[in-house]
Amino acid sequence: MTETMPAWASVLTMLIGSGAGGTIVAWALRRIDRRDMTITRDDLDAALASSSTIRDLQAKLDRDFERLDESERDRKALRRDVLRLELFSHTRSRAQHERQLEAGKEYVDLGGNGYGHARYEALKHDYVRRETQCDWTYQQ
Incomplete structure (x- = not known):
């Protein structure tokens, strides 16, 4: 029988059978x-995006970021107020005058303008005048 049928056909028939x-x-x-x-x-990104847990988490994160932004705005406003108080206090010494100049520079850098900016410019001119005249005696 193997003479009429090839060997591989026999093996194939045996496996199938x-x-x-x-x-x-x-x-x-x-x-x-x-x-x-x-x-x-x-597929995974789409499944996660449609997940209610992920949506809730995203909403909480958005709310927290809004609060952080608001807090940062409030902090900057408070910092400007403190700097403005320092800037407009009565100058009694050279060290205080230099501190007022630093406060004025920071105030202007934080976006302060108007009277604070004018006071800072006046303090700068007064400091230069005192430095050239060597007049560091302040009124008490």
Whole structure:
């Protein structure tokens, strides 16, 4: 019989007949299904974006960032107020005059303007005048 049928055909017939064909087909189908079940990064991003937990977390983060921004604005406003108080206090010594100049520079850098900016310019001119005349005696 092997003379009329090639050897590989005999082996193939034996494998198919023994039920191994079902196993091979099942293995091939599992591989195909597994490839279809593979999750891509885009699929994962879309799933996470539609998650109610992620949406709630994002809403809380947005609210916290808004509070932080508001807090930062308030902090800058308070800092400008403190600098303005320092800037407009009565000058009694050279050290205080220099501190007022530093406060004035920081005040202007933080966006302060108007009377504070004018006071800073006046303090600068007064300091230069005192320095050139060597007059460091302040009125008490």
